[in-house]
Amino acid sequence: MTAGQKRVFKILLSDKCYRFKPDALPSHAPAKPGVYEFVTFNAQRQPIILYVGLALDSTIYDCLTRHLEGKAEPGAQQLFAAAKDVYFDYVAQADIDSIDDLKDIAGALIEKGKPRFNSGERPSSGKYPAVAVEEL
Numbered sequence: 001m002t003a004g005q006k007r008v009f010k011i012l013l014s015d016k017c018y019r020f021k022p023d024a025l026p027s028h029a030p031a032k033p034g035v036y037e038f039v040t041f042n043a044q045r046q047p048i049i050l051y052v053g054l055a056l057d058s059t060i061y062d063c064l065t066r067h068l069e070g071k072a073e074p075g076a077q078q079l080f081a082a083a084k085d086v087y088f089d090y091v092a093q094a095d096i097d098s099i100d101d102l103k104d105i106a107g108a109l110i111e112k113g114k115p116r117f118n119s120g121e122r123p124s125s126g127k128y129p130a131v132a133v134e135e136l
Contacts, residue, residue, distance in 0.1 A: 049113030
């Protein structure tokens with residue numbers, strides 16, 4: 001990659017979105033670091049991203065549990081106040097070189113989806129001048 005070139009990460013999201021509820025987490029939330037999203041759907045069944053999260057020092061499962069218990073923002077109460085039906089999905093595969101690249105993927109998904117619960121500076125590894133994601 002030459003200086004100034006955009007890094008495009010190829011990602012594969014989980015097979016489907018899973019309901020955000022306690023009994024769905026053990027069987028569907030991965031026990032590994034990664035990027036996850038809270039999603040709802042409009043009347044036309046188009047996804048609306050509510051939040052993009054990043055699990056670097058823990059697992060996606062642990063992070064989702066903290067949101068459910070209200071120990072991480074946005075908590076379940078906030079999410080369900082915004083949408084009656086809340087789901088989660090996650091990046092199942094990505095062409096990353098290091099775990100730090102997950103920051104860039106999360107930042108690119110935030111830029112793309114403009115989720116209402118993500119505010120402040122987008123995550124970034126600082127390695128690339130520009131980043132994008134391509135969903136496979």
